[in-house]
Amino acid sequence: MGKKIKKESEPPPKDVFDPLTIESKKAATVVLMLNSPEEEILAKACEAIYRFALKGEENKATLLELGAVEPLTKLLNHEDKIVRRNATMIFGILASNNDVKKLLRELHVTNSVIAQLAAEEEVVIHEFASLCLANMSAEYTSKVQIFEQGGLEPLIRLLSSPDPDVKKNSIECIYNLVQDFQCRATLQELNAIPPILDLLKSEYPIIQLLALKTLDVITNDKECRAMLRDSQGVDHLIKILETKELSDLHIEALSVLANCLEDMDTMVMIQQTGGLKKLLSFAENSTIPDIQKNAARAITKAAYDPENRKLFHEQEVEKCLVTLLGSENDGTKIAASQAISAMCENSGSKEFFNNQGIPQLIQLLKSDSEEVREASALALANLTTCNPANANAAAEGDGIDALINTLSSKRDGAIANAATVLTNMAMQEPLRLSIQSHDVMHALLSPLHSANTVVQNKAALTVAATVCDVEARTELRNSGGLEPLVELLRSKNDEVRRHASWAIMVCASDEPTAAELCRLGALDILEEINLSVSRKNKFSEAAHNKLLNHHLSLKYSQTGYLSSSNIITDGVYDYGRAETWESELHP
Template structure:
């Protein structure tokens, strides 16, 4: 390689002659486009800070120099994450954002927007700069092709292309709800909807993508998009349903994606028939395409049908399972027709597993189809895959399948799922550890034949270690798995768990900053104090009577979470199933009794049921012993009998049934 001419090109950037600078920039541009080696060479020659200087020290800088410099920066940005890191390090983003203002040459605006599009494609790129000052408003303005006042056909095409770039940047800059809000408030919706009717497919695709991300998990914005008409008074949903029949696979995919996001945002419930008959079949057919379209289609399909039993059944009735299963079993075989050098095989396998997990998450029909596709051994193998995304997806698939006791007892056991799943608790990826913990929540239940195997391999120790994780979701899933492990377990299992976890740690988890963690920790306490008096006594010893009652009082008094109230009431309920001493411990706390009585009129019927259950167990008499009768009389004096009499006509059937039981108890004394 002739390094001299490349060195000279970099030196020529310092020339005072604009023509020399432009020639040098064009030389660099022609050398680095599509050539990683040359990009690395010029980065090593420290060319990026020189390029940035052309936008900062603008006095006397020829506009053509800035245009060519922006093009070169964009080419570097398309070279991958390392190059973007270099560009960001040399503070090029803000100067490029300055270039997208309408006061600049349209060619410079387009070049800068192209560079920004490449920069923001990198997931680690900081998006904050775009929300500072007037940059976001400039970007929204560019969504209107007429804003650049094109006169010739060539200029019109260029302005539409700039609008496409602006829409793509927006799609990549709405990761958070706050970013969605700022983009919406800047007026993005009307301009993006108008862009759907521009007639240029790439710009339409970019607008669809931006709208999809702006309404992701955002019901308010989904509804706002749906009611936003185009300038020609066209309905955006009908436009999308029309575009989903486009001849371009990419257009069909992105239209399906946008409709999926609107569907998930509960913004188009009246279009459910179209979702079932148009969007879902389109996504299944796109599994036959090549490259990136086929790679993303399973991901969109998984998101569409997640938590929706009707759509999962519709997916079962299609050819989705067989096609997805083929990806899982054959994608690693380069001789297979499923190997596609233009796509990412690992990503396709990950997305296929996620789609299979979604299809089998709610229905036995879906689980049976997945099992019949004979891919369980491949799911097990995927737990050791090089890609953390594939490993996590394999866990998710296992989690869905393990919801069937029959499949858990037979197919998953026979496939030897326990050992590779257990290893993933120590995975280098927190996401994989989190999903492995979530999967273990099903695996360790009392009906599972793998519970003993997990324990023998040190599962308790691994889960306790993860309970201390700073990651909220991982901590939640770890305590969730532990509370399932002790559910209906032998006393020896409970003792072993608490020997490792310790009651002190459980106390800390009961006061965790995350309410979900608190709720699962209380559920663990509930499961420990059940069903034998010896189990309850062990909890009394572990926490001490005083600390246990203080925890109960604290949660009854200070919780605003229905789930936490319910769990603490069931802790009381389980203690009240114990011996006379355990019942008296609760009876001695007037504050606890007051809260139980108050919760009998709670608006949540589950809480009313739990409160009445506490009363049933407190009034339960194994015999006509005087202490039992005294307890019932004390509760009558406390007003409980009058309360339950007033609940006899409760609107909830379960509450009414429990009330009948309680009244029978009072009638015996």
């Protein structure tokens, strides 16, 4: 047997490049590698860029300047799973940069990112794709793109992901999307309420918080409130309020409940299950101002419905609100006052606040906070309207002085509300005399000069209610109040013109005041108003006639007759035919 000869190894092919390990400390070099056709190089380049981007905002800006974004967008659809995963991770980090976000919108990357949410993709891809969308959805145009390209449905599906980061990113993105009404409507079609409610059971507070914030937005819509009710969502919310360890979520949970209470069916359900009593007790006993404030706001929103007001009254909501008026926090005082204002439509509530509530509201009129004074004045205005007993209670609680001081407030709402209370009080003669003794005519000068039509309207009405005797009219005349009153006749606002006419009609009851009104041009202005079909009103006609009663010659000229009550004491002369007189007066 012949000796075996060792076969020589074949030389490597000449057209194959020997393996080369590249190490680079230059970001620009790694960015160039993104254009490589080799999957291994692409994967390693992406991994290096990801670590670089994680280090901070400056690095993200550097990658943008180096042109990394455009080649990376192409890798989102790469066939190799590792390359695609690494590129997605980079975009999850880069998309927090505003300039990167802008470029991503221009490059229309949204569709490619949404594709990474597919059920068959691995969890890490879901995590960074949803992070990218959450970052992008903070801006309106991207929000529209995500919605229009079908991003909402896979995001809702990912709320059930086993990974908490995926859940957090998905609910954050959904929260941004549902700010838009159209998106909220689609959310209902996709039955998103149950998976969002499931997030309330999460062990991560940030996920619970984002879920509550999302529910707060979507339950502004009636259909969503019904879905939440049918999904036992109210029970979840009540349980959060009952859990002290979840106190960081109480404010948001209350805000969602406030929306739910606007729905009558939900309100009845909460009341029947004892949830309403728990809610009121929770609000009354809480020591956290924001919680008390939100609870009062919840009551306010719900109390605009008459049936809700009835249920609240049965649950003695008034006691809770009076307690909240005593809070040291201005925001809580304001919210409680607004809730009382809303509850005033219920006669039983109005009666309750006669002894408890009105004294506290009078004290709030003396607050240093203009907002508190405005809110308390509104509550008093509603409480005293068509309710003499409450008007008396306000006067007995030293309210007249506080109300007149409020007429000089910096807030138009406070002035208008205070004027309304004084008008309500002045319906009773003893209270009217008391108001007059507090120099009310002088206090009304500033409101009568106001540029705000609501203030003008309420001030004129207060004048009409308080100048029912000679002394008051003399005081108004001497303090210079007639001139701004006459000017209000020129208002383009129908209510202002009507109430100014009413006040002038009352003022024209005595000769000196009527003469001064005529000197100021009231008669001419009223005549002009009454010639207009759209501007005249019954008070302008009555005021014009009242002033003419003190100018009988002119009255005879204009009307052709004098009534039996028109007693001529100093002679009369004929002005001539009314048409001639009018043409001379208005050439």
